[in-house]
Amino acid sequence: xxxxTNPPGLRTRISTRARSTIxxxxxxxxxxxxxxxxxxxxSIPRVASIDEDNVHSRVNDVGNQSRGPRVLxxxxxxxxxxxxxxxxxxxxxxxxxxxxxxxxxxxxxxxTAAGQGSSSQSKEKTHRLSVGSHRKVLGHLIPNGFGxxxxxxxxxxxxxNVGIDxxxxxxxxxxxxxxxYLDHKSLLSCELVSRSWYSAxxxxxxxxxxxxxxxxxxxxxxxxxxxxxxxxxxxxxxxxWFKGQVNPTYLKGxxxxxxxxxxxxxxxxxxxxxxxxxxxxxxxxxxxxxxxxPHDPKSASNTIGHHKGSILCLQFDDHILxxxxxxxxxxxxxxxxxxxxxxxxxxxxxxxxxxxxxxxIVSCSKDTSIxxxxxxxxxxxxxxxxxxxxxxxxxLRGNLVASASGDAHVKIWDIESGNCIKxxxxxxxxxxxxxxxxDCQTIVSGGNDQSIRVWDVDSGTLRYEIRxxxxxxxxxxxxxxxxxxxxxxxxxxxxxxxxxxxxxxLLNFPRWHGSWILAARADxxxxxxxxxxxxxxxxxxxxxxxxxxxxx
Numbered sequence: 377x378x379x380x381t382n383p384p385g386l387r388t389r390i391s392t393r394a395r396s397t398i399x400x401x402x403x404x405x406x407x408x409x410x411x412x413x414x415x416x417x418x419s420i421p422r423v424a425s426i427d428e429d430n431v432h433s434r435v436n437d438v439g440n441q442s443r444g445p446r447v448l449x450x451x452x453x454x455x456x457x458x459x460x461x462x463x464x465x466x467x468x469x470x471x472x473x474x475x476x477x478x479x480x481x482x483x484x485x486x487x488t489a490a491g492q493g494s495s496s497q498s499k500e501k502t503h504r505l506s507v508g509s510h511r512k513v514l515g516h517l518i519p520n521g522f523g524x525x526x527x528x529x530x531x532x533x534x535x536x537n538v539g540i541d542x543x544x545x546x547x548x549x550x551x552x553x554x555x556x557y558l559d560h561k562s563l564l565s566c567e568l569v570s571r572s573w574y575s576a577x578x579x580x581x582x583x584x585x586x587x588x589x590x591x592x593x594x595x596x597x598x599x600x601x602x603x604x605x606x607x608x609x610x611x612x613x614x615x616x617w618f619k620g621q622v623n624p625t626y627l628k629g630x631x632x633x634x635x636x637x638x639x640x641x642x643x644x645x646x647x648x649x650x651x652x653x654x655x656x657x658x659x660x661x662x663x664x665x666x667x668x669x670p671h672d673p674k675s676a677s678n679t680i681g682h683h684k685g686s687i688l689c690l691q692f693d694d695h696i697l698x699x700x701x702x703x704x705x706x707x708x709x710x711x712x713x714x715x716x717x718x719x720x721x722x723x724x725x726x727x728x729x730x731x732x733x734x735x736x737i738v739s740c741s742k743d744t745s746i747x748x749x750x751x752x753x754x755x756x757x758x759x760x761x762x763x764x765x766x767x768x769x770x771x772l773r774g775n776l777v778a779s780a781s782g783d784a785h786v787k788i789w790d791i792e793s794g795n796c797i798k799x800x801x802x803x804x805x806x807x808x809x810x811x812x813x814x815d816c817q818t819i820v821s822g823g824n825d826q827s828i829r830v831w832d833v834d835s836g837t838l839r840y841e842i843r844x845x846x847x848x849x850x851x852x853x854x855x856x857x858x859x860x861x862x863x864x865x866x867x868x869x870x871x872x873x874x875x876x877x878x879x880x881x882l883l884n885f886p887r888w889h890g891s892w893i894l895a896a897r898a899d900x901x902x903x904x905x906x907x908x909x910x911x912x913x914x915x916x917x918x919x920x921x922x923x924x925x926x927x928x
Contacts, residue, residue, distance in 0.1 A: 542554065543570075543572045543573065543576065548576070551576050552576060552579045552581055552582055555576060555577060555579065555582045556579075556581060556582045556585040556586075557585075558582075558586070559586060559589065559590070560583075560586045560590065560607060563577050563582060563583070563586060564577075578604065580601065580602070580603050580604075582603075583603035583604040583606075583607060584598065584601075584603040586603070586607060587603050587606055587607045587610070590607070590610075591607075591610050592858060595858075601926065601927075602923075602926040605923040605926040605927070606923075606926050606927045608923060609918075609921055609922075609923050609924055609926065609927045610900070610927070612921045613900055613901065613917055613918060613921065616917040616918075616921075617859075617861075617873075617882070617883070617917055618882075620883045620885075621917065622885075622903075622915040622916060622917055622919075623915075623916045623917075623919035623920075624888065624913060624914070624915055624916075625661050625913075625914040625916065626911050626912065626913055626914075627644070627646075627656055627661050627663070627911065627912035627913075627914065628910075628911055628912075629654055629656075629663045629666075630646065630648040630650055630652070630654060630910045630911075630912075631648075631650045631910060632648055632649035632650040632686075632910055633648060633649040633686075633894060633907070633908045633909075633910060634646050634647070634648045634649075634894060634895070634906035634907065634910060634911070634912060635647055635648065635649065635686065635687060635688050635689070635894050635895065635906070636687065636688065636689045636690050636894075636895050636906070637895045637896075637897055637904055637905070637906045637912065638690060638691060638692060638897060639658060639897065639899075639902070639904050640658075641658065641928050642657075642658060642659075643655055643656060643657060643658055643664075644656040644658050644904060644912065644914070645690060645692060645697065646906060646912055647686075647687025647688065647689070647690045647699060648686070648687055648910070649686040649687075650686075650910075651668050651682075651683055651684070651685065651686060651687065651701075652666055652667060652668040652687070653666075653667040653668055653687055653690065653697075653699060654666055654667075655667070655714070656912070658914075661914070665714060667682065667709070667714055668682040668683060668687070680707065680716040680717065680718075680719055681716070682707065682716065683699065683701035683703055683705070683707060684701075684703045685701045685702035685703035685704075685726070686701060686702045686726075687699055687700075687701055688700055688701060688702055688726060688727060688728055688729075689727060689728060689729045689730045690730065691730055691731055691732060692711065693711075693732075694711065695710070695711055696708055696709060696710060696711060696732075696751075697709040697711055697714065698730050698732055698737055699730070700726075700727030700728070700729065700730040700739055701726070701727060702726035702727075703726075704721065704723045704724060704725060704726060704727065704741075705719055705720060705721045705723070705727065706719070706720035706727055706730055706737070706739050706749075707719055707720075708720070708737070708754065718754040719754070720737065720739065720747070720749055720754055720756075722739075722747045722749070722756050722759070723739065723741035723743055723745065723747065724741070724743045725741050725742035725743040725766075726741060726742045727739050727740070727741050728740055728741060728742060728766065728767065728768050728769070729767075729768065729769045729770045730770070731770055731771055731772045732751060732772065733751075733772055734751070735750070735751055736748055736749065736750065736751055736757070736772065736791060737749040737750075737751050737754075738770055738772045738777055738791070739770070740767035740768070740769070740770040740779060741766070741767060742766040742767075743766075744761070744763050744764065744765060744766060744767060744781070745759055745760065745761055745763075745767070746759070746760035746761075746763075746767055746770060746777065746779055746789070747759055747760075748760065748777075748791060748794070758791075758794040759794075760777070760779075760789050760794055760796075762787055762796050762799075763779065763781035763783055763785065763787065764781070764783040765781045765782030765783035765784075765806060766781060766782045767779050767780070767781050768780055768781060768782060768806075768807060768808050768809070769807070769808065769809045769810040770810070771810055771811060771812040772791070772812075773812045773813070773814060773816045774816050775790060775791055775792060776788055776789070776790070776791065776797075776812065776816050776833075777789040777790075777791050778810055778812040778819055779810065780807035780808070780809060780810035780821050780823070781806070781807060782806035782807065783806065784801070784803045784804065784805055784806055784807060784823070784825075785799055785800065785801055785803075785807075786799070786800035786801075786803075786807065786810060786819060786821050786831065787799050787800075788800070788819075788833065788836075798833075798836045800819070800821075800831050800836055800838075802829060802838055802841075803821065803823055803825050803827070803829065804825045805823055805824035805825040806823050806824045807821055807822070807823035807824075808822065808823045808824065808849060808850060808851050808852075809821070809822050809823070809850065809851065809852050809853040810822075810853065811853050811854065811855035811862075812833075812855075813855055813857045814857055815857070816833055817832070817833050817834065818830060818831070818832070818833065818839075818855070818857070818876075819831040819833055820853055820855050820862055821853070822845070822850030822851075822853050822864060823849065823850055824849050824850075826843075826844055826845060826846050826847065826848065826849070826850060826866075827841055827842060827843050827844065827845055827850070828841070828842040828845040828850060828853070828862065828864060828874070828879070829841045829842075830842075830862075830876075830879065840878065840879050841879075842874060842879040845864060845866075845872065845874070846864065846866035846867075846868045846870065846872070847866070847868040847870075848866050848867035848868040849866060849867040850864055850865075850866050851865055851866055851867055851892065851893055851894055851895075852864065852865035852866075852893060852894065852895045852896045852905075853865075853896075854896060854897045854898050855876070856876075856898055856899070856900075857876070858900070859900055860875065860876040860877060861873055861874065861875065861876055861882070861898070862874040862875075862876055862879075863896050863897070863898045863903060864896065865893030865894070865895065865896035865905055866892075866893055867892040867893065868886075869886065869887045869888075869889050869890075869891065869892065869893060869907075870884060870885060870886040870887065870888075870893070871884075871885045871888065871893060871896050871903060871905050871915075872884050872885070873898075873903075885903075885915065888905075888913055888915075889905065889907035889908075889909050889911065889913060890907070890909040890911075891907050891908035891909040892907060892908040893905055893906075893907055894906050894907055894908060901916065901917055901918040901928075902914055902915060902916050902917065902918070903915040
C-alpha cells in the first residue's frame with residue numbers, strides 16, 4: 377500500500393459506496409472558513425449527486441444574488457437527494473456576505489477555483505506551484521481509494537482544479553480516522569506533505585493502528601505511549617533477529633547445573649542443582665537474591681523451609697513463585713518478598729515441571745502422575761493418570777492441560793473433569809518438553825528422537841515435523857506465538873530459532889555453552905538459556921537500540 381505498484385490498502389477497507397459519497401461531497405472546492413454557526417434544522421436546498429461519468433455537472437446559484445447555499449443539479453436540471461453531511465458542506469461554503477466567490481488557498485491546500493483578472497491569475501499560478509510540490513508526494517501515495525479523494529475523479533492529475541485537501545474541511549478526528557487506515561510507509565509519505573499533514577500523521581491513534589496491523593496487539597498498557605517510536609524499535613528488533621545480531625552476557629553464581637529459568641522485563645529467576653533459587657537484575661546482570669539453604673538465613677527458622685533437593689522447575693507471575701524439586705514437593709512463595717507460605721507434598725518422586733493460572737497449580741512428576749492443586753489453598757483437587765512413563769513437561773492454558781512423557785505420547789486433558797481428551801502419537805522416543813499456545817490451537821513437542829513436532833489441537837493431527845532439528849535430545853522448547861517463533865535448546869549444546877509457520881530454521885547459536893542446554897526461554901528482546909555448565913546465558917537483541925524506553 378506504500379507504493380504505486382501495490383494499490384490495495386484503503387480501497388479494500390472502505391466500501392466503494394463510502395468513497396464515492398465522499399468524492400461527490402468534495403468535488404467542488406469550498407471557500408474560506410465560515411464561522412457562522414450552522415443550523416442543521418434549517419431547510420437546505422436539495423443537492424444532486426454527481427455522476428462520476430459526468431464530472432462537469434452544472435453548479436447553479438440560488439437566485440440572482442447568489443444568497444444562501446448553492447444547489448448542485450444533475451444533467452437533467454432536477455435536484456437530487458441530499459444528506460446531512462452534504463448540507464453541512466453547503467453551509468460551510470457560504471461566505472459571510474452569502475456570495476459565491478472564487479477562492480485561492482494560500483498555503484496547505486490542493487485546490488483553487490479559477491479567478492478573474494491578473495491578480496487572481498497571479499495567485500492561482502503561485503498556488504499551482506505549491507500544489508505541484510504536494511502532488512509529487514500525494515500523487516503516488518495511493519493510486520486508488522484515498523488518492524481518488526486527493527486528486528479528484530475523472531480529471532487530469534496535473535489539473536489544479538481537481539482534488540481537495542481534507543485538512544481544510546474535515547475535523548481533526550475524521551482526518552485521524554482516515555489516516556489510521558494507512559500503513560507505515562504511507563504515513564511517512566504523509567508527513568512530507570505539509571505541516572498540517574505532518575501533525576496529523578504523528579497522531580498516537582494513527583501509529584497505534586499501524587503498529588497493531590504490522591505486529592499484532594499490544595498486551596501492555598496502551599495509553600500515553602509513543603507508538604511511532606515503538607514501531608521503530610520493533611522494526612529494529614526484528615531486523616536484528618533476522619540477522620542474528622546479539623550481545624551475549626553470562627551470569628555466574630550457581631555452583632551446579634541450572635535446570636530452569638524464567639524472566640520478565642526486570643528480573644531473571646533460575647533454579648539449580650545446588651538447591652538454590654537465584655534472582656538476577658536483568659539490566660545489570662547482578663544476583664540480587666539467593667533463596668534456599670544454606671545461603672538463606674531464614675531457612676533454619678522458617679516453619680515451611682526451602683527445598684532439600686535440586687530445583688528442577690519453576691514459574692512466577694506478579695504475585696507468587698512456584699518451584700518444584702527432586703525432594704518430591706512444590707513450594708509456593710509470595711512476591712515480591714519471596715516468603716514461602718505453601719508446600720504441596722502430593723508426589724512420590726521428583727517434580728519435573730510446574731505451571732499455574734489464576735485458579736490452579738499443575739505439577740507433573742517422575743511418578744507418572746499429574747497433580748492439580750487449588751492455587752489459593754493448596755488443596756489437591758485431582759490426580760491425572762494415563763501416562764506409562766515419567767511426565768517430563770506440562771502446560772496449562774484455559775481449561776486444557778497438555779503433557780509430554782517418556783512414553784513418547786502427548787496427552788491433552790480437561791482440567792475440570794480430569795479426563796484425557798486426546799492422545800497425540802508420532803514421536804519414536806521419549807519426550808522431554810512441550811508447549812501449548814495461548815489460543816490453545818497449537819502444541820509443540822520435542823524429545824529424544826531429535827525432532828520437533830507441531831500439532832493441531834482441535835483435530836489432533838500433525839501439522840509438520842522438523843526432522844533432525846538437533847543432533848541430540850531436544851531438552852527445552854519455548855513457543856513465542858506473538859512473534860511466530862519457536863526457540864529450542866538441546867544436549868548438542870546449541871540454541872536454535874525456528875519459524876512457527878513452516879518450521880524453517882532462522883537462527884543457530886552452537887556451543888555458546890560448555891555443556892548440555894537444560895532450559896531456554898525468550899521474548900521479543902532476549903533469549904535466556906541455562907546449562908549443565910552452571911552458567912546462565914543472556915542473548916540480548918536490543919542492546920543499543922534508541923527509544924527502548926517508549927516500548928518497555
